[in-house]
Amino acid sequence: MENIESYLKLGFSEAKEDEKNFIQQLKNPEYIKKYVASSLLGVNERLSWYYLFVEKDLVKAKQCFYLYGKVNLYKKQFEDDFNHESPMGMNPSVIYTLLSDSNNLFNAFVNSTYKNESYYLKRGSLSIVIQHILNNKDEKAFSLLDTFFKKHKQYDFKESDGEILKAILENDKGKIEELLHFLLLPRNHKKTNGIYPLRRDLLSFPALGYAKLAWLRGIEIEIDHPLIPKELLPLQPNKEYTNSYDFLTI
Known part of the structure; x- marks a missing residue:
């Protein structure tokens, strides 16, 4: 893929905005929490890529990996499988x-x-x-x-x-x-x-x-x-x- 860095920067901006929206949705009891939480997995994946490949910041990337894992464990409590x-x-x-x-x-x-x-x-x-x-x-x-x-x-x-x-x-x-x-x-x-x-x-x-x-x-x-x-x-x-x-x- 050409110009990967530009895609990573765009993905970072979109992920930060999505993150704010999903956090607000989790406060609304009408939203199904497991689906909103699942969306945060994608957010942290995109953020981790940016920190890893653009900023070259392993600490920030690992924090995103950590949140991905924590959110995944959280959402499993709502799943039947x-x-x-x-x-x-x-x-x-x-x-x-x-x-x-x-x-x-x-x-x-x-x-x-x-x-x-x-x-x-x-x-x-x-x-x-x-x-x-x-x-x-x-x-x-x-x-x-x-x-x-x-x-x-x-x-x-x-x-x-x-x-x-x-x-x-x-x-x-x-x-x-x-x-x-x-x-x-x-x-x-x-x-x-x-x-x-x-x-x-x-x-x-x-x-x-x-x-x-x-x-x-x-x-x-x-x-x-x-x-x-x-x-x-x-x-x-x-x-x-x-x-x-x-x-x-x-």
């Missing part, structure tokens, strides 16, 4: 939670419960595997991975998603890097990011999430790719994170 984005693995909510480097948010994420948890456990949900890995519950993670491989229906990246999490559990740096390069192939990046304008030119999901999870487990994988910003991989938490939305303090 665990994860409407995808129970398969690395989705944006998980990735931005990991990128925040906030121990407080990590703990909230790994200890969160699901209204329909038994269903996802039976399917071998990779989202729950990721929780176990982040929480160093390796035995549970391996067991759920076995369920995933045995019972889950085939999808385009079933093998790579399952195998890269297994490699992280086994501390297999070479295998992790091999699978990341596979996910970053242009045809695979297009499949997983093609429908997301701008993001697909900045970051590669889910590869970035898997790379970050590896680093959080102490596996300093080496990946040289423009869609995996190296500065996001080491654990470098902000000195302070702010719950700047009133509803997050309740």
Whole structure:
């Protein structure tokens, strides 16, 4: 995409204005809170891109990642299901939670419960595997991975998603890097990011999430790719994170 910086600046201005409007809507009992909160996810995503790629300010970017994760946990209390984005693995909510480097948010994420948890456990949900890995519950993670491989229906990246999490559990740096390069192939990046304008030119999901999870487990994988910003991989938490939305303090 040409002139990405101009799009990021425009997105920043629009996101700041949208943020004000959504905060006002949350004060109105007639609005459905989970949908308004969902809109704040997009706000913080756009703001984080601006801070990361234009201002080069990691502290501000991580604050936005933190708010993304906190808002996502907040809105789940209004949902009938665990994860409407995808129970398969690395989705944006998980990735931005990991990128925040906030121990407080990590703990909230790994200890969160699901209204329909038994269903996802039976399917071998990779989202729950990721929780176990982040929480160093390796035995549970391996067991759920076995369920995933045995019972889950085939999808385009079933093998790579399952195998890269297994490699992280086994501390297999070479295998992790091999699978990341596979996910970053242009045809695979297009499949997983093609429908997301701008993001697909900045970051590669889910590869970035898997790379970050590896680093959080102490596996300093080496990946040289423009869609995996190296500065996001080491654990470098902000000195302070702010719950700047009133509803997050309740």
